[in-house]
Amino acid sequence: MKTRLFMCFLVALMPFMALAQTKNTVSEVKDYREIDGKIVISCLVNGEEADFVLDLAGQSAILPEYVEKLKIAPDSRGRIPYNGFQYKKVLVTKTVSINSISFGNSAFANGMAVFVLDNEPYLRELGVAGIMGGSLFRNVVLTIDSRRKKITMSQPYRPTYMKLDHRISAKLLQGSGMECQVMIDGMAFSCILDTWTNGLVEFNESDFARLKSAKGDVVSISTGYAKALESSQTKNIEQCDFVREAFKNVSVPMNPSLVRSVLGAGILKYGILSLDYLRQTVYFQPFDLGEVKDDVIENHVVVESGKMNDITGAYFREHIHDYMKGTDFIFKGDKPVVIDFWASWCGPCMKLLPVMEQLAAKYKDQVIFLKVNADKEKELCNKFNISALPTLFFLPVNGKPIVEIGAAPTTYEKIIEQLLK
Numbered sequence: 001m002k003t004r005l006f007m008c009f010l011v012a013l014m015p016f017m018a019l020a021q022t023k024n025t026v027s028e029v030k031d032y033r034e035i036d037g038k039i040v041i042s043c044l045v046n047g048e049e050a051d052f053v054l055d056l057a058g059q060s061a062i063l064p065e066y067v068e069k070l071k072i073a074p075d076s077r078g079r080i081p082y083n084g085f086q087y088k089k090v091l092v093t094k095t096v097s098i099n100s101i102s103f104g105n106s107a108f109a110n111g112m113a114v115f116v117l118d119n120e121p122y123l124r125e126l127g128v129a130g131i132m133g134g135s136l137f138r139n140v141v142l143t144i145d146s147r148r149k150k151i152t153m154s155q156p157y158r159p160t161y162m163k164l165d166h167r168i169s170a171k172l173l174q175g176s177g178m179e180c181q182v183m184i185d186g187m188a189f190s191c192i193l194d195t196w197t198n199g200l201v202e203f204n205e206s207d208f209a210r211l212k213s214a215k216g217d218v219v220s221i222s223t224g225y226a227k228a229l230e231s232s233q234t235k236n237i238e239q240c241d242f243v244r245e246a247f248k249n250v251s252v253p254m255n256p257s258l259v260r261s262v263l264g265a266g267i268l269k270y271g272i273l274s275l276d277y278l279r280q281t282v283y284f285q286p287f288d289l290g291e292v293k294d295d296v297i298e299n300h301v302v303v304e305s306g307k308m309n310d311i312t313g314a315y316f317r318e319h320i321h322d323y324m325k326g327t328d329f330i331f332k333g334d335k336p337v338v339i340d341f342w343a344s345w346c347g348p349c350m351k352l353l354p355v356m357e358q359l360a361a362k363y364k365d366q367v368i369f370l371k372v373n374a375d376k377e378k379e380l381c382n383k384f385n386i387s388a389l390p391t392l393f394f395l396p397v398n399g400k401p402i403v404e405i406g407a408a409p410t411t412y413e414k415i416i417e418q419l420l421k
Contacts, residue, residue, distance in 0.1 A: 027154040027295040028106045034149065035126050037198045037265065041151065043103045043132065044382045046071040049326065052132035053123070053225075054151075056275070057087050057177050057194035057262055061115035062130035063123060064093065070129065072096050078113025086175040087192055087259045090224045091118035100382045105313065106153035107136045108378040110387075122227045131196075131225065134176035134277070141276045144195070146268040147287050154295065158283055161292045162274050166285040168243050170275075178275055180282050182263055183241035184211065184252070189261055193275065193282070197221075197264030198228060201240060201252050207261045208254035211235045216251035223257040231255070243284040245270065306364030308340070308357050308371050313380040316372070320395070323383045331395040333368070336419040338412075339393040340371040341381065346389040348407040355409045359416070367416055394419060 032054070033040045039054040048070050052060075059080075067074050078095035085092070092115040102108040117123070117130060134142075143152040143159055152159055170180040177192045182201060189207055202221055203211070216236030220228035233254040240247040242263065247270070267273060267284070272292070274283035301315045320337065321329050331337065340356055342349035353371075360369035374381050374389055381387075394402040394415045402415060 025154050025157045025160060025295050027152050027159055028104045029150050029152050029294050030104050032149055032151050034146075035128075038126060039144070039151075039195055039265065040126070040128060041103055041132060043101055044379060045101050045129070046099050047383050047385045049324070050129040051127065052130055053126065053128050053196065055131050055194065055196040056134045057192045058090070058131045058133045058196060059085050059115055059175055060112065060131060060133045060135060061085075061090070061092065061117050062096075063117050063120060066129040067096060067116060070098070072098055078115075080113045080115070082174070084115070086173070087177055087194075087262075088224055089257045089259075090115075090120075092116060093118050100385070100387070101136065102379045102382045103132075103136060103151075104153060105376060105378045106140050106155065108382070109136060112136070117225075120225045123225055125227075134178065134275070137275070138176060138277045141274055141278075143272060143274040143283075144268055145272045145287075145292065147272075148292070152294065156278075158274050158276060160295050161290055162272065162283045163285055163289060166243055166289070167281050167283045170280050170282045172277060172280050176277070177260075178277070178280075178282065179260070180242075180263070183239075185213065185237050185239060191261045191263040193273075194262035195265045195268075196225070197262050198266060199253065199264045200247060200250055200266035201261070201263055202255045202258060203252055203261040204258040205254060205256055208233070208235070208252070211237065211252065213237050213252075216253075219251050219253045221253050221255045223255075242267065243282070245284065245286065303368060303370070305368065306361050308353065308360050308369050311339075311370045311372060313377045316377075316380055323380070329400055331397065331399060331401070333395070333397060335366070335368050336397060336416070337368045337370060337393075337395040338416065339395070340369070341374050341386050341389060341391040341393075342371055343374045343389050345375075349390045352390055352407040352409070355407075359409070359413065363416060363420075366420060 040051050041054050042051050076097040078097040080095050094116050095113050098112045100110050101112050140153040140155055141158045170178050173179055179190050179192050182189050182191045213235040216234035218230050218232050221231045222228040231253040234251045237250050237252055240250045271286040301311050303309045388405050392404045396419050
């Protein structure tokens with residue numbers, strides 16, 4: 001009896017638990033572009049902006065000419081526990097290690113290992129540096145909304161607009177591939193989520209042989225990262241079920257290059273997709289199931305003279321320098337500015353902060369003092385290759401930044417005096 005009462009209590013409590021989880025969710029929303037049906041995201045690699053095609057069934061990889069362009073050491077061997085792509089036939093030459101890479105502040109990595117591609121003419125045609133796999137997003141819930149052309153990275157839970165009852169369990173595979181179940185005419189198939197493939201589903205030879213359907217329409221398939229070609233080996237299925245949605249009269253092509261069958265980017269035409277890598281869960285729901293409202297915390301920065309003021313990357317772009325435009329860094333403010341890049345785990349940073357507060361008070365109304373939490377502003381730090389802390393920027397009016405690394409208050413005060421002359 002007690003057990004039954006306890007179970008009833010848990011069931012009653014579930015909606016409130018879900019509400020508490022989503023209330024605590026913080027999201028970062030980034031735009032993406034589509035080129036020839038591919039999802040293209042703009043990342044910062046060692047401070048340099050570069051475009052990548054998002055392929056959740058692929059490994060992260062770059063074209064050979066971008067090793068030098070993105071300031072990647074050509075002999076920096078990346079540590080990957082396998083010799084090539086796990087789920088696609090893609091030729092690679094070696095691995096390298098990227099010092100820092102970020103997509104916004106939420107998807108960030110230091111020392112990220114990537115493959116160097118052999119020769120992929122179609123990727124060059126798309127104008128991208130390479131492929132971005134799912135490994136960059138392992139610490140966030142990744143949500144793709146093709147109607148708004150938005151990618152949301154939320155922590156620690158899904159966005160609040162994603163319904164709890166529109167989910168299925170998934171399996172995280174080596175290489176960060178996410179495998180989940182798709183029902184085809186009542187039969188279960190395991191498919192990898194693949195944002196490179198344009199169609200709804202593509203099957204490898206063994207899964208294709210299981211289908212009892214009649215010959216279907218001609219559709220396009222691609223081998224590796226080559227341009228899509230037409231395939232006449234298709235079967236027309238009556239119904240494809242994924243999560244709680246049913247898709248009627250779908251042509252399923254056979255793609256002999258696939259190691260595993262895939263659920264392609266075609267699913268994004270029908271709704272919003274969320275991947276929770278940590279909990280190995282996939283959410284999918286139609287666009288109009290509920291109101292889409294981003295769980296973004298607005299950072300309203302108020303800067304006061306005589307104090308150390310916390311600022312964000314957004315404030316930096318608006319008031320200091322918009323580093324995403326690719327123009328030369330010339331500070332346009334009407335007063336000199338000092339920016340302290342710090343972190344709570346950095347001992348010298350914590351010792352320096354009270355000294356900087358004193359300097360801010362001393363030079364009140366003459367110099368603006370700002371500080372940036374390096375743990376929160378990954379993108380900003382990546383753009384300026386800030387890896388050693390504390391790092392300070394001294395910005396003269398209409399001038400370029402003077403950069404100093406380490407805690408040296410005496411030196412800093414001399415620089416400030418020079419800024420005021």
